[in-house]
Amino acid sequence: MCGIVGCIGRGNDTVDVLMGGLRSLEYRGYDSAGIALGPSMNVLRQSGELDALTEVVDTNDPTGTYGIGHTRWSTHGPPTDRNAHPHTDENGRVAVVHNGIIENYAELKNDLEAAGVTFSSDTDTEVVPHLIAQALNDGDDPELAFHNTVDRLQGSYAIAAIIDGEETIFAARQGSPLVIGVGDNCTYLASDVPAFVEHTRDVIFLEDGQRVHANTDSYTILNDDREPVEVSVETVSYTAEETGKSGYDHYMLKEIHEQPTALRQCFSGRGDALDGTITLEEIDEIPQPDAVQFVACGTSYHAALYGASILREMGIPAEAYLASEYALSPPPLSLGTLVVGITQSGETADTLAALRDAQSRGVTTLALTNTVNSTAARECDHAVYIRAGPEIGVAATKTFSSQLVGCNLLAEELVEGQRDLRPLIESLRGLPDDVQSILDSSAAESLVEDYVDSDGYFFIGRGTNVAVALEGALKCKEISYEHAEGFPAGELKHGPLALVTSDTPVFAIVTGDDERAQKTLGNIKEVQARGAPVIAVTDGESAAEEIADETLMIPETNERAAPVLANVQLQLFSYYLADALGQPIDKPRNLAKSVTVE
């Protein structure tokens, strides 16, 4: 996934607008960055984080009155200068930025090479400027050359191009996000709204297949038959500043500390403590499904495991699937099945593909997402928002917590029948303060000092705490770069126990004091017998506190809410571990916030 920006009509401010836009899209990729400016057709690009490009821009002081820009997360070709966007044709007449994957690029590249074109990068993107140049050589005007080229592309893309001698930005969307910002006598385009929200809040969310001609004082949206279409301009409400760091060292720590607010917002107005009911107005009319299939990736997949688990306990057949597997090996489903995609950004390509597959098989789909108007929200039959607010840190924290609450709301709304939900409502309403009490008093930071030099970190749990164990391990590995694995506690002895030594601390999530907790205590003894130190994440109801070598305490609550609290302790441990190791917490290597390629 990458981020693209463009603007026209801003005169000499163009470079500043593009660089500011790239800065707010950095969460989408930071392997390399570049800009192209018209009418000069000046192209500057640089591997490394955006700061590297900023230096190049400061040195060269390029001029231009319109332009496009790109921040890259590598899919085709390593993150080098030559693979940085924008890409150009051989003569520098065409410059192109692209987010997505062009699936038929090998074939197109062969054709172009056969025609004598020399490629200067390893990217799939580079076929686009060459194709446009070829069309220009064949006598097409710039507009025709752009459309004829886009017609030949297969795959997913958001593309923006400028062509020498034409004061226009051409753009097209197919499967990757692209939004237009409408200003006073100027037009912006970007992968995501934050890139231009400080300039305008009037936004057009493009649909797949739509194309754009943006001129200095006007813009035209066309369909893939090149006919102008009417589109609605929406006003978005959030401000640019909502994405600052508030003085925290990292977005991740800021977002961990925002969880009480995020959880409060997620639950607000959705549970009635007086009559013991939970209502999600947006899906009030959905009948109880025969079965539920969750599709998701990464952290959202762990939320899906939790969601499926609680639905099963309520008697609804439910399974969580990794979205990248689902579309290619779809499980059987009946027409009464509801397919729920969990995606923070609403743009995760694998999840979108899985949802589209489900839709093509005629079942109802629902997006559980943080992003209003995202592709998932628009394409699914229903959308439920988790209201966590913007999350910038690549490692998901507050959105996971809000997804777990969202799963509870979803399950209670979907499953019919009279239940007294007061105990659940009480525990969900209590989550903000319970999380706050962990933030006020967590021992995670001091624990890091003792375990920072470990060989690896293991996380175990049972029931809904399996999701917490997997998420704890994912968080740990993605930001600390240390080896970490999560397992259902009972699986340890079937293999992974071979990895356990006195240098591999084991985090055991033990909440409540039911059979699952008791059995997990047995697993704790199992690893202690192999010399591993055990850190219990526990509410103190079982004997875990006495047995374990260390404890991370969470407040007592019910079994639905406890995983949220246990996870907060693990977030803090991973954060302070990564910090102690000096890792770039908000921008872990090779990762991007939301992955919009399959």
Next chain:
Amino acid sequence: MPPIPADDNDPPSSAVVLAAGEGIRLRPLTANRPKPMLPAGARPILEYVLNALIDTGINDIHLVVGYQAKRVRSHFGPTYRDVPITYHTQANQLGSGHALLQARDGLDGTFLLVNGDQIIDTRIVEAVSSSHTETTATLAIVEGQNAVDYGAVRLDGDRVTELIEQPITGDFRLFNAGVYAFSQQIFETLETLSVERGELPLTAAIQQLIEDGDHAVGGVRTDHFWMDATHPWDLLTLTRELLSRGWVDDPPGDDTTHVADSARVHPDATLVGPVVIDSDAVIEAGAIVGPYVAVGASATIGAGAVLRDTVVDTDTTIGPNTTASEAVVGQGCELGANLTVAGGPATVVLDEDVHRNVALGGVIADRVEIGGGATLEPGALIGPEATIGHGVVVHGRIDGGSEVVR
């Protein structure tokens, strides 16, 4: 966008807010948060301060944070009401002058400075802002007796001629209200002073300006509302004042009953204005809430409870049939059924000072759990995370984290 450096004739567009202090005399309420985050009505004091600044036209806010800074950062985030906030950390609380120095890098031209722990009428800010034209420093001056914290003032026309640090009450009637406008000169003057006995107060720098003689220090007299919380029971007075004035930003029901849209009030509950119920709070059947009660976000008032002159902070649950008068209850408490807090007057000992005739039923700090049928004798103070068993009669002070059984 950085603020445009102010021309010296423009009213200040930047403001510094001091929010680093713990508020030692407000313990045990400040165990987890600094004094500016304590509740006045249903919101933190600091929200009212920022509202007053923004309503005056301030578009650039600098918060100096220190003690429990994360609470401030997480509550306000990078912006408040679309105005950007820059955070400056004061690692050690060495006085207001030292606090201001932490924000120096973010400030150009003239600026305002206010304390984050006192409620001020917007008109005081406006008065200081608009009269800071030919002076190096401008202070709001109030008439009264309760402003000893910031010192007494001698005024000659609209010029301050002396600041008296620890005045003997009765000898003076004009006091410094802690609302200032400054020019950049204040930083240079502050740097000529040193921290003495752990303190570098702003007032020392202002006194220095006066003594230097080349700088004019202006004083603006005002009789608009101004109030500081020094002791825990002052939160009750603050709430009473705010509710009486209708300074509540939740949507008003009738003139004096403010209930947030997302709050749930049982049809059989009775609200007696003035009262404020914040978002997602729940008032169960038969409860009688008010007058002068503030119920924070997501708090629950149990069936049949009777509350008056009471502040209930966020996420706290008050058990059924509780009677509470003149009580301050912190965040995340779980109070069992039939608690009795009968109200003052009380004799309260705080840091070896004896306060007599205080209108205080009791103070319950954050995350206290109290079993059913307990009673607080007037003036009881319960520290954070204490656990009080069923039927206990609490007298005097209970330390944080302790467990009391009958």
